[in-house]
Amino acid sequence: RAKELGNSYAFYNPEIGALPERRFSMERELRRALERNEFELFFQPQIDLATGNCVGAEALIRWRHPEKGLILPDQFIPVAESTGLIVPMGAWVIRSACPHLKSWREAGMAPLRLTVNVSVKQFERGGLIQTLESSMRESGVDSRLLEIEVTESVLMQHPMASDTLRELSRMGILISIDDFGTGYSSLSYLKKLPVYKLKIDRSFVTTLPVDPDMLAITTAIVTMGSALRLKTIAEGVESREQLDILRRLGCDEIQGYYYSRPLPNDTFMTWVREKST
Ligand code: C2E
Numbered sequence: 001r002a003k004e005l006g007n008s009y010a011f012y013n014p015e016i017g018a019l020p021e022r023r024f025s026m027e028r029e030l031r032r033a034l035e036r037n038e039f040e041l042f043f044q045p046q047i048d049l050a051t052g053n054c055v056g057a058e059a060l061i062r063w064r065h066p067e068k069g070l071i072l073p074d075q076f077i078p079v080a081e082s083t084g085l086i087v088p089m090g091a092w093v094i095r096s097a098c099p100h101l102k103s104w105r106e107a108g109m110a111p112l113r114l115t116v117n118v119s120v121k122q123f124e125r126g127g128l129i130q131t132l133e134s135s136m137r138e139s140g141v142d143s144r145l146l147e148i149e150v151t152e153s154v155l156m157q158h159p160m161a162s163d164t165l166r167e168l169s170r171m172g173i174l175i176s177i178d179d180f181g182t183g184y185s186s187l188s189y190l191k192k193l194p195v196y197k198l199k200i201d202r203s204f205v206t207t208l209p210v211d212p213d214m215l216a217i218t219t220a221i222v223t224m225g226s227a228l229r230l231k232t233i234a235e236g237v238e239s240r241e242q243l244d245i246l247r248r249l250g251c252d253e254i255q256g257y258y259y260s261r262p263l264p265n266d267t268f269m270t271w272v273r274e275k276s277t
């Protein structure tokens with residue numbers, strides 16, 4: 001086992017989970033990385049299918065490790081979740097996201113929405129509303145430009161989540177359901193909670209052109225979304241073919257490698273400028 005994990009990048013193996021001692025040393029490393037400010041946000045554009053304009057971005061965390069280089073979230077988010085470190089890490093994400101929104105406006109870019117991923121743990125431990133409130137206040141950003149992505153499991157695992165979501169909605173923050181269709185939850189919450197957007201999971205989009213079942217599921221989500229007056233966005237769009245199908249179905253927005261990978265801030269700003277000229 002030690003040998004399997006010998007590769008310095010393999011902090012976490014989704015098949016076996018992190019070994020206890022491995023988990024412990026990684027927890028220490030993550031804590032130190034937070035103190036030393038080694039995390040960074042990348043931004044992936046979200047495109048309005050009707051106009052072709054970039055209308056927003058998803059903030060995705062990266063760890064710029066001093067020796068190991070850029071580490072992707074799959075390598076550390078699971079440990080952060082299981083140790084509770086995702087709470088301060090998630091607060092860091094929110095506090096970092098807001099000044100970016102402000103600097104994009106100051107640089108003369110058209111207003112973009114920025115969406116951040118919020119973990120179920122951030123709902124459990126509280127502090128989410130205060131973190132969002134103080135971050136928006138300090139950077140003076142319009143709450144309507146800030147969006148959060150939660151998975152269906154948040155709504156199922158945490159009974160208080162619906163109160164928090166209602167409060168966030170009152171603050172003007174938009175709420176998207178991430179990985180929609182993979183959570184096996186009841187659909188009744190869509191009517192009860194202030195949901196703004198459904199994010200169609202990449203697993204449905206990936207096989208869209210060839211798999212009739214995935215096409216049926218995607219069609220059903222887009223149709224239901226529009227009947228319930230919810231916006232729909234598809235993630236993981238990699239080809240023109242997938243884009244054309246989604247456009248035909250009436251999906252509102254897309255995000256994926258077809259347009260752009262997640263980009264560091266300066267590259268993202270250049271990308272948006274070039275796209276809009
Ligand atoms: P997610 O929220 O489902 O994010 C989408 C992931 O799909 C991102 O991976 C993105 O780079 C990738 N992706 C986007 N377009 C394409 C495409 O066309 N093809 C393919 N193959 N992949 C695409 P990433 O950045 O590695 O993030 C992985 C997961 O880590 C995220 O999945 C999310 O669950 C988690 N994560 C990332 N940042 C944060 C964060 O700040 N907080 C929390 N709690 N979780 C985060």
Ligand code: CA
Nearest residue numbers: 058117149178
């Ligand atoms: Ca997401």
Ligand code: CA
Nearest residue numbers: 178179199235
């Ligand atoms: Ca997703």
Ligand code: CA
Nearest residue numbers: 179201202203
């Ligand atoms: Ca996903």
